[in-house]
Amino acid sequence: MSGSGPGGTAGMDESVAHNARVWNYWLGGKDYYAVDRAVGDHVTSVYPAIREVARADRAFLGRAVRYLAGEAGVRQFLDIGTGLPTADNTHEIAQRVAPESRIVYVDNDPLVLTHARALLTSSPEGATDYLHADVRDPDAILRAAAETLDFTRPVAIMMLGVLNFVPDTGRARSAVRRLLDAVPSGSHLAVTHPTLELGGEANAEAMRFWNENATPPITARTRDEVARFFGGTELLEPGIVSCALWRPDPGTGAPAEVAQFGAVGRKP
Ligand SMILES: C[S@@+](CC[C@H](N)C(=O)[O-])C[C@H]1O[C@@H](n2cnc3c(N)ncnc32)[C@H](O)[C@@H]1O
Numbered sequence: 001m002s003g004s005g006p007g008g009t010a011g012m013d014e015s016v017a018h019n020a021r022v023w024n025y026w027l028g029g030k031d032y033y034a035v036d037r038a039v040g041d042h043v044t045s046v047y048p049a050i051r052e053v054a055r056a057d058r059a060f061l062g063r064a065v066r067y068l069a070g071e072a073g074v075r076q077f078l079d080i081g082t083g084l085p086t087a088d089n090t091h092e093i094a095q096r097v098a099p100e101s102r103i104v105y106v107d108n109d110p111l112v113l114t115h116a117r118a119l120l121t122s123s124p125e126g127a128t129d130y131l132h133a134d135v136r137d138p139d140a141i142l143r144a145a146a147e148t149l150d151f152t153r154p155v156a157i158m159m160l161g162v163l164n165f166v167p168d169t170g171r172a173r174s175a176v177r178r179l180l181d182a183v184p185s186g187s188h189l190a191v192t193h194p195t196l197e198l199g200g201e202a203n204a205e206a207m208r209f210w211n212e213n214a215t216p217p218i219t220a221r222t223r224d225e226v227a228r229f230f231g232g233t234e235l236l237e238p239g240i241v242s243c244a245l246w247r248p249d250p251g252t253g254a255p256a257e258v259a260q261f262g263a264v265g266r267k268p
Pocket of ligand 1: 162
């Protein structure tokens with residue numbers, strides 16, 4: 001819709017910028033309203049690196065899913081905080097490696113729900129499903145995801161850029177814990193999370209502006225706080241780093257650090 005409003009989205013809130021839509025704007029997508037572009041542009045003027053953060057986060061998704069479906073042999077993915085469909089969604093990356101991969105997407109944004117059809121284009125050998133649900137309600141997610149995923153076999157829990165929208169750290173941690181408790185040995189947790197330890201004052205100012213003008217409110221976390229999400233897992237090399245520096249593709253040159261941690265842990 002190129003900022004003129006997505007078609008067929010009656011009841012959508014066009015008066016307040018929403019994260020899923022602004023993220024889509026920063027990624028060069030078409031699914032955002034004028035208010036999303038205005039807030040997105042202001043954030044970019046305060047903190048120009050934000051577009052690089054969004055791109056590096058998506059690139060991390062690609063590398064992490066390729067590793068998980070490839071070397072780690074995982075065939076099931078629970079992608080919470082999916083975002084609006086874009087190029088190379090989780091199922092497309094995973095099913096390129098292993099067509100039988102099964103993927104359940106979860107988001108609580110109404111616009112993502114209206115675009116979910118684009119996420120349901122599974123290979124014939126695999127499966128995809130979409131749940132309109134809140135990360136703060138892991139039991140509801142697990143119940144509904146069990147229709148597509150077999151929780152006796154390893155699952156990769158993808159939580160990219162979403163725990164930062166759960167302001168209560170204890171609640172975020174217990175949601176992750178509940179999900180990890182529900183999956184067997186050999187399952188993985190992948191997280192990206194913004195941090196002021198890498199972002200500095202301009203990033204802090206952009207987040208303050210976001211929290212006064214957009215929804216849902218965002219919370220940055222320290223490396224130690226992000227590390228605690230991985231309790232009970234073994235962090236894969238190189239640990240918790242800027243997501244741009246997590247196993248960069250060979251031959252792509254030295255990547256520039258962005259203010260978003262990325263890490264993958266394995267449940268032993
Ligand atoms: C920054 S985007 C990240 C999208 C995608 N995971 C990526 O890395 O490109 C965060 C997504 O989380 C979703 N989200 C925010 N709060 C949520 C919640 N409480 N429950 C489920 N999804 C949520 C937003 O709607 C948005 O689509």
